[in-house]
Amino acid sequence: MLRLTVVDTRGATSVYAVDVRKAGDGHDGRVRARLYRDGSLVALSTLPARFAVPGGHIEVAVGGFGLRRCHYVRTDGSTSPLTPDPASAEGRRADLRRRHPRVSAMLGTMSFLFVFAGLCITVPQLAETITRIPPVAASIGVFQSPVQLPLGMNLLIGAAAVLGSTERALRMRSGWIDHLAS
Template identity: 50%
Template structure:
């Protein structure tokens, strides 16, 4: 019930586009823009080319916006999470703190298909690495997960030490916990940067877990 209500609300947020042309993806936009494509066939057999363009820096407005293009022209826009009605179903877009965690075509019967990232985008380059060097890609994926697990463990240790520090608080019931790992401010900064890089790598593959990737943000 709640999922259906949220879906309807997302559809209601969609605004019509202004017809402007889709701009080509530039290499310097790899960390600030995501571009995905979806070719579909119309009822009369004509191919329709949809594109989803997300500018991550639009968070300055308080939310991220997704733009839907049809045959190279601006067709609709919505703040994320977005649900765009398209031929035969909808396109669902959801964002995380590090990129996109969902950009899928959902058919009327519930089948789901990820959109194809633009070859020039960071997502497209990561997908090309996966196709050309699958072993390297898997190692990189495992490394990202390990980094996030270590970062999460360190965070839990530090939080446990903080909340049991006050002898008049929780410490009087469970005792004082002292973390076995004592990182300097510089080391904590390095850990933070590495975990952000790991979550960004996962976002390029639209991998997301609320505890791992959400905690890193």
């Protein structure tokens, strides 16, 4: 859950919270965002979502590995990300970044490298598999992947890429590599 404290034009303070259940709702499996004001549900929307709040709106979008965007956009166009709940996994990752910035930076670099390595290994192998389909092979030929790894190594690299993607999702980071992987 991500939080935002807003002071309206009368000086009243409200805490808005956005909850996105990434696994989807139980009855139909669609991913929805819920907006709470001071603990009460005030809006529900499929994603991407845009919720009006005093002084602007909250934009929410989800990607393949977590939230792609959850920002407060002020009426002047400036933006700021919402703050993760300290008890959530995202909040604990933000706390690690605050308390141990070097460890956090090292984990961030490792997660990027894991995802990048996963893509570098998987894409050529996937291209080879696709070009072995008879109609594709007949029209463009068969691509021979320069990367030939045993199944165990492929599984290990795939697991590392998933861990790296999970860590990036916990940091609420989204970049070109995440868009390729999702």
